[in-house]
Amino acid sequence: MAGYNELHGLKVKYLSEDPSNGEDGQVWYNSTSGNLRVQGIRSTGWITTATMITNRNSSGFCGTVSAALQFGGTGFTAITEEYNGIGWSAGGDLGSGRYGIGSTGSQTAGLAIGGYSPSVGYTNSCEKYDGSSWTSTGNLVVGNWQHNGVGTQTATIAYGGNNPGSGFNALSESFNGSTWTATPSLNTGRMGLAGAGTSTAALGWCGQNPSATQLTEAWDGSSWTTAPNTNEPAGGTNTGAGTQTAALAFGLGSGTVHTELYDGTSWTNATDSPGAIAQGEGGSQTSAVGTQSPFGTQEYAADTTTTITAGAWASGGALPAVNNGLTGAGTPTATIGMGSRTPGQDQASYEYDGSSWSSGGSLGTPMGNSGGAGTQTAALIFGGGPGGASSTTSRKYDGTSWTATNAMNNTTGLCSGIGTSQTAALVNGGFSPSAVVNTSEEFDGTNWTNSGTMNQARMGCSGAGIQTAGVTFGGVDYPASTAYANSEEYNGSTWSNGNTMNTARNMYSGGDGASETAAYAIAGDGPSSPDSNLVEGYDGTTWSTRPNLATGRRSGAAGSGATSSSAIFFGGRDGGSDQSITEEFTGETISNNVNNLVVS
Amino acid sequence: MAHFIYGVAQNTGKGFFTAEDRRAFFLRGYLADVWCIGNNVEGARWLAEKNGVEKTKAEAQALITAEVEAAQAAWDAESDEYKATHLRPSDVTLP
Numbered sequence: 001m002a003g004y005n006e007l008h009g010l011k012v013k014y015l016s017e018d019p020s021n022g023e024d025g026q027v028w029y030n031s032t033s034g035n036l037r038v039q040g041i042r043s044t045g046w047i048t049t050a051t052m053i054t055n056r057n058s059s060g061f062c063g064t065v066s067a068a069l070q071f072g073g074t075g076f077t078a079i080t081e082e083y084n085g086i087g088w089s090a091g092g093d094l095g096s097g098r099y100g101i102g103s104t105g106s107q108t109a110g111l112a113i114g115g116y117s118p119s120v121g122y123t124n125s126c127e128k129y130d131g132s133s134w135t136s137t138g139n140l141v142v143g144n145w146q147h148n149g150v151g152t153q154t155a156t157i158a159y160g161g162n163n164p165g166s167g168f169n170a171l172s173e174s175f176n177g178s179t180w181t182a183t184p185s186l187n188t189g190r191m192g193l194a195g196a197g198t199s200t201a202a203l204g205w206c207g208q209n210p211s212a213t214q215l216t217e218a219w220d221g222s223s224w225t226t227a228p229n230t231n232e233p234a235g236g237t238n239t240g241a242g243t244q245t246a247a248l249a250f251g252l253g254s255g256t257v258h259t260e261l262y263d264g265t266s267w268t269n270a271t272d273s274p275g276a277i278a279q280g281e282g283g284s285q286t287s288a289v290g291t292q293s294p295f296g297t298q299e300y301a302a303d304t305t306t307t308i309t310a311g312a313w314a315s316g317g318a319l320p321a322v323n324n325g326l327t328g329a330g331t332p333t334a335t336i337g338m339g340s341r342t343p344g345q346d347q348a349s350y351e352y353d354g355s356s357w358s359s360g361g362s363l364g365t366p367m368g369n370s371g372g373a374g375t376q377t378a379a380l381i382f383g384g385g386p387g388g389a390s391s392t393t394s395r396k397y398d399g400t401s402w403t404a405t406n407a408m409n410n411t412t413g414l415c416s417g418i419g420t421s422q423t424a425a426l427v428n429g430g431f432s433p434s435a436v437v438n439t440s441e442e443f444d445g446t447n448w449t450n451s452g453t454m455n456q457a458r459m460g461c462s463g464a465g466i467q468t469a470g471v472t473f474g475g476v477d478y479p480a481s482t483a484y485a486n487s488e489e490y491n492g493s494t495w496s497n498g499n500t501m502n503t504a505r506n507m508y509s510g511g512d513g514a515s516e517t518a519a520y521a522i523a524g525d526g527p528s529s530p531d532s533n534l535v536e537g538y539d540g541t542t543w544s545t546r547p548n549l550a551t552g553r554r555s556g557a558a559g560s561g562a563t564s565s566s567a568i569f570f571g572g573r574d575g576g577s578d579q580s581i582t583e584e585f586t587g588e589t590i591s592n593n594v595n596n597l598v599v600s
Numbered sequence: 601m602a603h604f605i606y607g608v609a610q611n612t613g614k615g616f617f618t619a620e621d622r623r624a625f626f627l628r629g630y631l632a633d634v635w636c637i638g639n640n641v642e643g644a645r646w647l648a649e650k651n652g653v654e655k656t657k658a659e660a661q662a663l664i665t666a667e668v669e670a671a672q673a674a675w676d677a678e679s680d681e682y683k684a685t686h687l688r689p690s691d692v693t694l695p
Binding site (some may be wrong): 047048253254255256257272274275276293294295296309310312313314315316317318355356388414431459478479480506525526527530531533547548550551552574575576577581582586 | 601603611612613614615616617618619620621622623624625626627628629630631638639640642667668670671672674675682683684685686687689690692695
């Protein structure tokens with residue numbers, strides 16, 4: 001006989017708040033908000049976010065998706081970087097640069113265990129991180145590298161690894177926050193293994209001896225016992241997160257993209273990461289983050305009630321002609337590109353509607369390497385000149401034609417332009433025929449007036465924000481031998497030092513942002529990043545990395561109206577070739593998949 | 601398995617690569633329309649759909665190097681004033 005549910009269906013629960021563990025498709029009435037609610041299908045998978053500041057592998061890694069720490073790595077670097085879920089920013093350097101470092105802990109309480117560099121060999125030295133700097137702590141009993149560590153900064157177990165004395169070693173040591181003690185060994189020695197868990201309930205898997213293995217072992221605080229093999233082998237470039245009975249293994253397989261889940265009994269395959277992963281961490285089986293040069297940062301999230309769509313740059317409509325040394329203004333869907341260093345283009349302006357470019361009015365005089373401000377239909381171009389000259393020229397646009405304004409007081413080119421309004425713009429820095437300058441001037445729609453001087457004279461700096469709250473960054477000296485990473489903030493009258501970008505470079509016109517707290521430094525050219533595809537974001541306090549452009553270039557242009565959700569970059573020069581490329585940025589979005597049921 | 605495949609394809613503008621493409625596979629463009637593409641199903645499909653011509657890493661590197669060397673020669677021939685405000689084009693090495 002059919003039951004009540006079969007005849008009449010399930011009752012809708014009457015709840016005062018949304019359930020924290022609703023099932024996919026579950027419907028309930030929220031009596032507080034008065035809405036009929038539904039739990040959407042939970043999402044699981046990988047997303048790709050920002051790139052590391054310094055590409056490397058075999059680095060130490062600890063923390064969580066929203067607060068990770070990466071340190072050391074190939075090149076025997078001492079560099080430390082901190083991840084906030086959006087991008088990477090610089091942390092304090094290790095006292096001793098090395099790679100193949102064991103690691104555990106958190107972003108504010110990290111532990112670097114051993115490692116190798118030519119200067120220190122297979123070291124037994126360990127360091128603790130407090131959120132800003134590293135200090136030495138107790139040494140390993142045996143110097144070691146390519147081992148794994150799990151636990152916390154004050155309760156750790158490190159195991160496996162390699163050194164000349166032991167070869168592929170089975171060593172296991174525990175740490176109490178000050179002293180390391182030898183503990184019973186693994187059953188099979190190997191290097192480059194990964195793991196998860198705590199100092200008294202750990203899991204170690206894979207690693208090479210001499211080839212990549214699928215071996216898994218479990219640690220109960222007193223001994224290691226054999227556990228089921230992973231489905232795919234991994235050598236020195238796999239990692240993991242979670243606990244002994246709920247582990248996430250990633251970076252496995254020949255392509256180091258394979259992901260597996262462990263439930264305390266067996267391993268099952270999960271979604272591959274879109275790019276290879278060499279090191280990572282996460283804190284749980286359902287949330288992890290990893291990196292590998294040059295793939296950048298990849299985040300894993302399983303069974304989540306929110307869906308994160310990572311920010312990314314996509315190709316936009318091509319400029320009608322190749323251009324370098326142009327400047328820009330406006331929003332990503334209503335942009336103007338103006339002036340150029342490219343022959344035949346130095347009086348052109350182009351308008352972008354979010355899809356394609358069309359010709360705007362002629363500037364009426366040749367301009368290039370200028371500053372820009374305003375909007376697409378009320379733009380301002382100033383400084384620069386034909387062939388990279390400097391000038392006091394200033395012209396404004398009404399959406400149809402360009403007319404001269406009163407001249408600036410100071411000659412400049414390769415200058416920064418700040419402002420989203422044609423009647424409230426700022427020019428700063430640049431190049432006056434024989435030297436870089438630190439001058440700035442404000443424009444009120446009619447006249448240019450001298451304002452405060454920057455702390456650092458430079459050309460090729462760019463900017464974001466508005467006339468009363470702006471930020472300028474990057475640039476170079478003259479001759480262009482020194483690239484700057486520092487930024488300066490303007491409050492409407494004076495300049496003060498801001499924080500430093502992660503990569504020094506000539507920004508040309510690559511600054512975008514309607515606000516100094518949502519600024520972008522896009523592309524450029526520097527000693528460590530020629531024809532760069534790097535993008536950094538500034539939140540008013542810290543510069544951190546963002547997803548890279550697909551195509552690196554210098555001397556391109558951005559708009560002036562970017563927000564945290566969108567930006568644009570166009571033109572530029574790659575090697576010896578001027579470009580017509582446009583790229584459009586869409587910022588990260590987070591959507592809740594618990595929603596109201598509505599009648600459409 | 602190699603991490604990357606390499607190919608030559610002309611950037612045709614809007615839609616040539618989408619934000620979804622960038623999330624699905626590694627993509628980096630270089631001189632001479634050379635693209636370095638993450639070696640997964642989505643990356644290989646993208647190159648095919650763009651009528652790209654797959655190259656070996658050595659072939660792709662040679663195309664880039666030829667363009668870089670031409671750019672360096674052009675920079676070397678420029679005036680001292682130009683050189684003072686522009687860095688010499690750097691060598692490019694594919695990952």
